Amino acid sequence: MICRRKFTFVGIYLAVLSMFVFLSTYPSAASVLLEDQTWTELRDLIKSGTTTIIVPIGGVEQSGPAMALGKHNVRVKYLAGKIAERLGNALVAPVISYVPEGSIDPPTGHMKFPGTISISDKIFEQLLESAARSFKLHGFTTIVLIGDHGGYQADERLVADRLNREWGNTPARVFAALEYYEITNGAYVEKLLSSGAKSNEIGTHAGLADTSLMLAIDPSMVRMDRILAAPKLGAADGVYGGDPTRSSAEFGQMGVDLIVNGTTDAIREFIANRRRPQ
Template sequence: MRFSPQRTLATIVLLIATQTALAQAPKTVFLENLTWTEVRDEVAAGKTTIIIPIGGTEQSGPDVALGKHNARVAVLSQRIAQGLGNALVAPIVAYVPEGGYAPPTSHMRFPGTITIPDDVFEKMLESAANSFAVHGFKNIVFLGDHGGYQNDLKHVVAQLNKSWAGTSTRAFVPPEYYGTSSDGFNAILREHGFHDDEIGTHAGLADVSLLLAVAPQMVRLDKLRSGPKPGAADGVYGGDPRRASAELGQQGIDAIVSRTVEAIRKDTAGH
């Protein structure tokens, strides 16, 4: 084989470029994909807002996977952090209050749902927030994708801000996030001619459309389209998801992101 200086030079350049790329910090807003030194440097560079995304593991009818809220809040938190430009995203909280287990109540009546007590849930969130405060984050933002624990989040934020009085750290739970995913998106759907008995309150057209826009693999679409209208016995409350679509859901996703980014910027302005 003949020696080729050009080929050797090209190989060396490729190796250097590869090593340089590997040495750079990953382009991610997800905290768990960073090293501790990368987190330290991001905070020092001004990324002092941390988003704590909260989902849940619960039934959403026979045609939607149990991790609906986790998948949805992952995508939304990422887009919100990217829109803010000064935020990172904490690991998703997937264990949340979902009812009792002795006897089973609420979503716990359906196999696969996981629940924890409200006080345990609140203490976990407080501990996470205090951890981030220790590491230099100034704005601790809770984004809860599920309606059942919204009051818990408000209580946690009030307790944290009371304990942080006199410091430069604050906790927030922007109402625009959950408000847009429910009432705000419902208003968009009504503009398209859908009625409340189809939109629903849980696992109906609104809920499933949002999921189709971010994680369509979690919806058993063929079964959903061909099956009869599901009801409360199936875990679908007050709605009919059979005409759900990613196109409708994307309008809701865009609204949630834009309104939440605007709200967080307003809440944290000058802080």
């Protein structure tokens, strides 16, 4: 009996170990992240039709005392991954986390709060352009910019328009998918209101909508104990136009679904329009 139990235990252990080794041998198989691929794996993916690259743009900024500084980076990476999975022929570039957040001297906007990092619009646009040129060089034909923060949406459009004019006689195009951000201010707000949230709770920054999205994606980034403690958070704390007290992962998941589905549809439409005869 003892020998049989030992044999069974050893068999199970070896089976689990073998499965772990097998899965770890192919880390890129289930990953849509560019940085998880080797260069040869990437080359083969592009040759086989994976020619769309999503460039997620985040930022490091204050989001009140109850939400971590890296909110935008975590959120845009997660959502970009979901969008790429839905597209089926796309990869996700590393997150661009250094973005315009206001002037430094004197500090404006979020720069008045410790931890916020800002660069100029010019440097930001050059960064986007250099990344896009790199992707074009290696064979990507659709380069999608998605930004999680409102302050640089116009920069995304400027870069896309500029490169598309330059690349007019090539297969490569840049798509500034502004729908990604617009959904958070439109369809997501409407969905929250129809689901019981109040307009004075939703907010424009670190309110119910913003906080709920983070709870659905990574609750470790949210300090619910601080949200529920008195006094209520307000503008002096970096929470603008809303109240995060009733934030929930359920509210947030509504936004996740809308953003992923809406952005995926917009990217597909952009690609389809390029293929139609002019």
